[in-house]
Amino acid sequence: MSVTGRARTGVLLACAAVVLVTAWYAGSRVPASAPAPAPGSVRLGPEPGEEVAAYLHRLPVELPAPGVEALALVQFAAELPAAAAVPAVAGTVPVTAVLRVPLPRVQTALRFEPLEQGAPVRAALDAARQRARETAAADAQRQTGRAAQVAAAEATALADPAAPCVLAVVVRAQRAGLDAVAARPGVRAVQAAPAGVTARELALAPLLPEQVERADPPPDDGPVPS
Secondary structure (H helix, E strand, O other), X not given: OOHHHHHHHHHHHHHHHHHHHHHHHXXXXXXXXXXXXXXXXXXXXXXXXXXXXXXXXXXXXXXOOOOOEEEEEEEEEEEEOHHHHHHHOOOOEEEEEEEXXXXXOEOOOOEXXXXXXXXXXXXXXXXXXXXXXXXXXXXXXXXXXXXXXXXXXXXHHHOOOOOOOEEEXXXXXXXXXXXXXXXXXXXXXXXXXXXXXXXXXXXXXXXXXXXXXXXXXXXXXXXXOO
């Protein structure tokens, strides 16, 4: 190779090196995107074993500032039929329903169902109840013993459109809307998540009606309806 050719080759290699270094430097100057928050990283509901009075006492300070929208867990004093749950959350955007079949001294499942956005709230809650019934029926087929009996009893109860099964609803609203909901009959508690938290980040553990003093597991020694 001639001297001129070697010189040109050297220039090309030097330029390539400059391009690579420049690209590396530019890339190193771009901040890495923050990882998405883990699902279930924000708990709404009392901590296991927490005193109910202490839990209820701390909720008002967790509400968003006026004009700020946030997700919140609306917890009812007792499970409601869908028709009664609709007016309880009026003025908010319902996002998720927490369904539970109340059976005396029998532990039943909490079933979390996303609500169709844009649909009438009553229709969205009815659809959630039907999906919960299908899941309970599948559980009854899959499980054995007492667990299968409980799931079958749940499926039977959830087949009734008037079943009192709505234990809580996650809603989206500003402070004024949440204050209005908290003041309504039948609403036991409203706990707001920090502003900006999404539904996928929530871990829901609503108060059960029978949890009066502490958030302890309810008894599970009663007969299962056949």
